[in-house]
Amino acid sequence: MACDIATLMQVLQSGDPDEQMQTLDACSAVLIDPTLWYWLIGFTIVCALVGALIGKYKNAVVRDTLLGVALGPLGWLISLLLPKSAPKPSCRACGKSLEAGDRYCRHCGAALSP
Ligand SMILES: [Zn+2]
Structure with missing residues (x-):
């Protein structure tokens, strides 16, 4: 059984509890699949690295790395639009x-001169 919107709508309308449980199991299996998590973790690391590179240029490595991790490509765009720190x-x-x-x-x- 597949886990997609069409199947979900069909199963919800059918009202058959066995079919609903099978669909729930299929959707749980998709979330537990390690391939999904490898891609998610890899993508997050790439977002952090690109953010850090932008931050190195902008003199704000921590700020831009966090923006990259939290918002992905949107964070890169925000980093690029923010002014360069002294x-x-x-x-x-x-x-x-x-x-x-x-x-x-x-x-x-x-002693430091002002
Ligand atoms: Zn010193």
Whole structure:
């Protein structure tokens, strides 16, 4: 028994409980099929990687990776349309990244000029 809209409508209208259970089993089997999940997981990973690539260009890797995972190709489009973030400033003494408003480097303690 197949799990498609036409079969579902036909079985629902027939009112036969045995036929309804068979159709329910067929539809459950489709959801349990590992092939479906492999494709879904693979697609999610590809969406995350493309989002991360866009994020690398836009200086917002985490934001764009999450957009890619959550929204797929629509997330890529949103990432591309969002403005490019300014790169984070880095410490002149040790070269590590700084947060906005820091007066001293969190890594080496060097004083930062405003
Ligand atoms: Zn430093």
